[in-house]
Structure formats: C-alpha cells, structure tokens
Amino acid sequence: MGFSFLIFDLDGTLINSQIDIASAVNSVRWKYGFERLSVKRIRSYLGSGIDRLLDKAIPKKKGIDKSEVVELFEFYYGECLVNATVIYDGVVEMLEALKNKDKAILSNKTEKFSCEIVKRLKISNYFIKVWGGDSVIGARKPDPRPVVNLIKVTNSDISETVMIGDGANDFLAAKAAGIPSIAVSYGYSDVRLINRYNPDFIVKTPKDIIDIVF
Numbered sequence: 044m045g046f047s048f049l050i051f052d053l054d055g056t057l058i059n060s061q062i063d064i065a066s067a068v069n070s071v072r073w074k075y076g077f078e079r080l081s082v083k084r085i086r087s088y089l090g091s092g093i094d095r096l097l098d099k100a101i102p103k104k105k106g107i108d109k110s111e112v113v114e115l116f117e118f119y120y121g122e123c124l125v126n127a128t129v130i131y132d133g134v135v136e137m138l139e140a141l142k143n144k145d146k147a148i149l150s151n152k153t154e155k156f157s158c159e160i161v162k163r164l165k166i167s168n169y170f171i172k173v174w175g176g177d178s179v180i181g182a183r184k185p186d187p188r189p190v191v192n193l194i195k196v197t198n199s200d201i202s203e204t205v206m207i208g209d210g211a212n213d214f215l216a217a218k219a220a221g222i223p224s225i226a227v228s229y230g231y232s233d234v235r236l237i238n239r240y241n242p243d244f245i246v247k248t249p250k251d252i253i254d255i256v257f
Contacts, residue, residue, distance in 0.1 A: 046256045048199035049141065050190065051170075052208030053150035053157055054089060055230030057134050058164065061086045062127035067120035068100045074115060075107060086231055090210040092151040092176040092183055093117070117153075124156065125163045131229060133249035138169040140253050147193055151176035151183050151212060171197060185215030190222065205243075207252060214240035225255060 054060045065085040072079065080100065088099040097112050138146070147170055150157045154175030161167040172193060176183035179192050194201050206217035209230025214237075217224035226242035227249070228234050237245060244255050 046205040047203040049146045055209035060128040063123045070119040137249035147172040184212035187219035190220040214242045
C-alpha cells in the first residue's frame, strides 16, 4: 500500500514538546497561586488544543478570567517555545526519506505556534502546509473538517492520504474523514489507549513509517 499525501500530527508525533508546555502551564498556575503539576500530569491533558488544556490545568475560581488565562499561557509558552522541545530520534531521517511525498502538519496547537516551532527546529521545508487547531474556524480534530479541507486545498487524492499521529483525536479524525491512520507508539499515548481506537497501523519508530507509506 502506498500513500501520496501524508498528514502528520505535531506534538507526540514529530516532536516532544511536553516539558515546554508544562513550563508554560505551571507559570500560569504560579501566577494564580496554584502549585506546580508534574509534566506527566500535564501531558495527560494534551491533544485537544489550548482551551481544553487550560480548562483541565487551571482550576475555575472566582476572579480568574478565561481570556486572561489564555493570554498568559500564550505569553509564557511563546517565551519557552523550543527551550526543551526536541524532534524525536529518527524523524528527520524519515522526513528526508519521504521528501518526494507531499506532507502536511495538522495539529490542535494554534497555527502560529505550530509554524514557529517547525521553523525554529528547521523542519518546515519538509511540509507544504502547517495547520493548527484554529486553521479551520470552529473545527479541530477529532472533527474531520480540517483533514478534509487540508486534502482539498492541497489538491490531494483522498484515496492516497493517510493520517499519522499518536492520540485519539488523530485516529478519530482520520476515521471520520474516511482515511486510514498510522499510530506512533513512541509518543504521548500508551499503546493500550491507542489500541482502543483501532488505527490501521501501529509503528514503534519513525523509520517504520517509511515502509508503510511507500
């Protein structure tokens, strides 16, 4: 089986960004007088975008304005965007091996942060589009509309498109859009959780993706 258009999730698939995200979240918590949370705890909140992350990480309390919380997080995260964020081992080699395939990123992170991160990590040239959770107004994974729209704007063939990710929202979005999915087991999700969503393929390393998409 071969694919001509590859849609990648970002966090937990191409990059390990959990430490920087946790740092920004804990800076917001400190601002409001809350204790720090572990990276592991904050990692369990990831995958559905900033709003959902902050809903889970910042207790609702009188006097705390949601828009201010988001603004603070964006400020702190912008300050530490790639301080500890790294590309997973083998990802660059995989992208290089697949350089003749059209590739895009579809994250639930905001588009501005997604674009800036791949630019700073020097992998932006591998992708024809980098979309975030706000690229399609009112829709983010697991909603299939960002996937479908991405396929349309790149003039790609839906029958030759695959979604590659590490979390439930990736697999659900792919299924709803009518495309297969590849799950990476080295990311943020436990393999037991991945298995619940029945992705079409599960890989242990980025290198394993190469054989599947060719």
